Amino acid sequence: xxxxxxxxxxxxxxxxxxxxxxxxxxxxxxxxxxxxxxxxxxxxxxxxxxxxxxxxxxxxxxxxxxxxxxxxxxxxxxxxxxxxxxxxxxxxxxxxxxxxxxxxxxxxxxxxxxxxxxxxxxxxxxxxxxxxxxxxxxxxxxxxxxxxxxxxxxxxxxxxxxxxxxxxxxxxxxxxxxxxxxxxxxxxxxxxxxxxxxxxxxxxxxxxxxxxxxxxxxxxxxxxxxxxxxxxxxxxxxxxxxxxxxxxxxxxxxxxxxxxxxxxxxxxxxxxxxxxxxxxxxxxxxxxxxxxxxxxxxxxxxxxxxxxxxxxxxxxxxxxxxxxxxxxxxxxxxxxxxxxxxxxxxxxxxxxxxxxxxxxxxxxxxxxxxxxxxxxxxxxxxxxxxxxxxxxxxxxxxxxxxxxxxxxxxxxxxxxxxxxxxxxxxxxxxxxxxxxxxxxxxxxxxxxxxxxxxxxxxxxxxxxxxxxx
RNA sequence: UCCCCUGUAGCUCAAUCGGUAGAGCGGCGGACUGUUAAUCCGUAGGUUGUUGGUUCGAGUCCAACCGGGGGAGCCA
Numbered sequence: 048x049x050x051x052x053x054x055x056x057x058x059x060x061x062x063x064x065x066x067x068x069x070x071x072x073x074x075x076x077x078x079x080x081x082x083x084x085x086x087x088x089x090x091x092x093x094x095x096x097x098x099x100x101x102x103x104x105x106x107x108x109x110x111x112x113x114x115x116x117x118x119x120x121x122x123x124x125x126x127x128x129x130x131x132x133x134x135x136x137x138x139x140x141x142x143x144x145x146x147x148x149x150x151x152x153x154x155x156x157x158x159x160x161x162x163x164x165x166x167x168x169x170x171x172x173x174x175x176x177x178x179x180x181x182x183x184x185x186x187x188x189x190x191x192x193x194x195x196x197x198x199x200x201x202x203x204x205x206x207x208x209x210x211x212x213x214x215x216x217x218x219x220x221x222x223x224x225x226x227x228x229x230x231x232x233x234x235x236x237x238x239x240x241x242x243x244x245x246x247x248x249x250x251x252x253x254x255x256x257x258x259x260x261x262x263x264x265x266x267x268x269x270x271x272x273x274x275x276x277x278x279x280x281x282x283x284x285x286x287x288x289x290x291x292x293x294x295x296x297x298x299x300x301x302x303x304x305x306x307x308x309x310x311x312x313x314x315x316x317x318x319x320x321x322x323x324x325x326x327x328x329x330x331x332x333x334x335x336x337x338x339x340x341x342x343x344x345x346x347x348x349x350x351x352x353x354x355x356x357x358x359x360x361x362x363x364x365x366x367x368x369x370x371x372x373x374x375x376x377x378x379x380x381x382x383x384x385x386x387x388x389x390x391x392x393x394x395x396x397x398x399x400x401x402x403x404x405x406x407x408x409x410x411x412x413x414x415x416x417x418x419x420x421x422x423x424x425x426x427x428x429x430x431x432x433x434x435x436x437x438x439x440x441x442x443x444x445x446x447x448x449x450x451x452x453x454x455x456x457x458x459x460x461x462x463x464x465x466x467x468x469x470x471x472x473x474x475x476x477x478x479x480x481x482x483x484x485x486x487x488x489x490x491x492x493x494x495x496x497x498x499x500x501x502x503x504x505x506x507x508x509x510x511x512x513x514x515x516x
Numbered sequence: 517u518c519c520c521c522u523g524u525a526g527c528u529c530a531a532u533c534g535g536u537a538g539a540g541c542g543g544c545g546g547a548c549u550g551u552u553a554a555u556c557c558g559u560a561g562g563u564u565g566u567u568g569g570u571u572c573g574a575g576u577c578c579a580a581c582c583g584g585g586g587g588a589g590c591c592a
Contacts, residue, residue: 080551088551101552119543137552157543157561158526164541164553166527169584225590261592286590287517299592378588389588431592442592487592500585511517512583 051093058095060130061140068130070142072100073150075180076122078163087115089147091124094185097333101133101141102126114149119156120163121180124149168503175507175516183341186334187504190327191492197326198279198300198488201319207275207302212262214281217254225285226257227295258283262301263483264417264470267446270303270481271473277302279488287511291500292437294489296509303483309419309428309445312482313405316432316441317358319486320403325354327495343497349435350495352402359400362408363387363426366395373399386413389438397435404433416460417470418444420452430484437494443484450474 053059057074074091077099081087086105104115118124125148133141153159160174161181171178178184199209215229231251232238238249247255262278269276282299302315328335328350339347361369370381370391375398379388387395387406396404407430408421418427432441447453453474454464464471492504502508507516 078553080549080554082549082551084549086550090552103550133550135550135552155526155543159543160526162527162542164527170527172584282592284591288590289517290588290590291586293591297592437592439592485592490592 053095056095057091057093057098057100060100060142061096061098061138063130063140064132066130066132066140069127070130071125071127072102072142073125074099074123076118076120076124078120079118081116087111087118089115089118089124089144091126092180092185094179094188097182097186097189097337098138101135101138102128102144102147103131103141104144104147108144108147110147110149114152115147117152118149119153119159121153121159121161121177122149123151168498168500172502172508173515179506182337184503186331186337187492187496187498188506190331190334190496191504193327193331194323194488194492194495195279197323198277198319200326201322202275202277202302205275207277208269208273210262210266210269210273210276210278211280212259212265212278212301214259215252215256216259216265217252217256225287226260227283227285229256229258260284261299261485263303263485264467266301266303266483267470267473267481270305270483271477271479274305275302289511291502292490292493294501294505294508294510295514297501297505298488299485300488301483301485303481305479305481307445307482308480309407309430309482312443312445312484313360313407313430316430316443316484316486317403317405320358320432320440320491321354323491324350324495328354338497346495346497356402358403358405358432360405360407361395363406363410364408366391366404366406369399370394384410384412392433392438393435396433396438401435403435403440406431406433414444416456416462417446417453419447420456428482432484434494437490439487440490440494441484441486443482445480445482448474448478448480450478 051073055071057072060070060072072091072093074093077090077092079087079089086103089102089104090099091102092099104111108115126142126144127146128142128144131141131143133139135141161177166181171181171184179188202209232245238246240246247253250256260282262280266276266278278301280298281296283296285295286293304311304315328347335347364383366387367381367383370377373394375394377388377390379390381391396402407428408426409429410425411418411420411427414427414429418429420427428445430443431439434440447456450471454471457464457467489501489504493501496504498504502510
């Protein structure tokens with residue numbers, strides 16, 4: 048029994064018109080409609096497309112009374128039959144079963160969590176092992192997959208090397224939030240030094256280690272040798288964030304380009320996002336139409352619009368001026384030097400321009416140490432891509448390539464240059480201007496699908512107090 | 517972590533002022549029909565999140581805890 052080929056899957060079958068052909072198909076029952084007139088309609092889905100195929104099972108099947116009539120949503124079957132033009136509405140083709148083998152019944156139909164009805168997203172999250180069997184989560188899985196492939200296509204076609212940066216890191220401060228510790232210590236009996244603190248020299252790696260919050264610093268090492276690279280891997284943040292757009296474990300794409308400045312960084316970010324949207328619109332029209340109909344009526348138009356038009360670009364300073372002049376009654380005042388609040392970002396993307404906005408040149412005091420100092424002495428060459436509804440989808444910057452400036456900045460922000468010796472070496476030996484950014488993959492999927500909660504665009508969401516499955 | 521809302525049947529929800537726990541969907545049984553979220557009739561299904569408190573009496577009021585949602589902060 049080999050893996051099914053695309054042409055043997057339901058999506059392939061639905062495209063065929065060679066009526067009369069003998070076909071074999073496999074899938075899970077979505078609905079069944081019986082006719083005591085002697086036959087049943089069994090709708091099968093195998094995840095290859097949103098649409099399923101209607102199987103006509105008539106009373107002549109030897110197991111019609113004993114098995115077919117008792118099929119319920121969720122049962123798995125193998126069908127052999129004939130491809131026919133469908134006389135019914137809603138589908139062009141159907142399969143008249145010559146045999147219908149039940150591979151797996153649903154043991155307790157009254158408590159099977161997936162019913163032939165709409166379920167709430169909150170409920171489906173509690174049955175994450177079965178939710179991919181729904182229309183919504185099947186569509187999310189296909190779109191997510193297509194976006195992952197589009198990511199590799201985009202960077203590969205531009206000569207970027209895919210680099211795998213470590214998941215376990217010893218960088219104790221990457222400037223991006225709380226980290227999950229990695230240890231093999233028996234937590235009930237942690238070795239301690241004379242000062243009473245855990246003695247990490249005794250731990251597995253002989254030092255304190257954590258799960259990565261970003262592959263950027265390691266990515267820079269390869270950009271400073273191979274020129275253009277990107278990472279695409281899991282990222283972990285132990286922040287106690289309870290929102291619809293944060294996860295404790297998420298996937299991030301981080302390109303890093305040598306011989307590239309902040310302008311090039313923004314150009315690439317914009318191209319990349321538009322490539323993602325265009326690809327999904329072109330290749331997943333059925334799933335996108337579904338999201339438009341059931342999740343968010345505006346997604347298709349919004350994506351089309353964004354794919355076809357340039358992003359708005361503003362400096363942080365210009366954005367602050369706009370916000371101050373907006374006449375909007377914000378809960379938090381807008382002040383140069385302070386981070387923009389959610390309400391400010393939303394006003395900019397949703398009300399002011401109505402599409403993505405790239406903000407650049409932020410005050411250096413609210414940004415990370417590695418961002419390149421601008422000549423004004425006050426700002427750094429940082430950029431954020433903000434989109435309506437989600438907010439920040441990309442954060443990036445031109446990196447500080449001047450060793451003395453970088454080292455000074457590290458000291459100012461309380462970091463010990465010693466621990467970043469290898470990062471500083473990149474500036475010591477053949478330093479080059481370089482830039483990069485990080486895109487939150489789930490936020491991109493969330494934006495594309497229109498789903499309201501980021502926990503519904505990753506198969507098994509991890510969030511504070513939530514690591515089921 | 518903070519603010520607000522919320523937890524009742526497998527699911528989505530109702531239950532007036534504190535007074536016998538209800539419906540739709542789903543399941544099961546039947547009827548009917550080339551059906552499409554099929555339709556119609558019948559039927560089973562409950563420790564009202566947990567613990568404690570107030571009360572003659574608590575799904576309802578109070579407290580703590582646990583879970584869920586929305587918003588904020590942190591960020592991608």
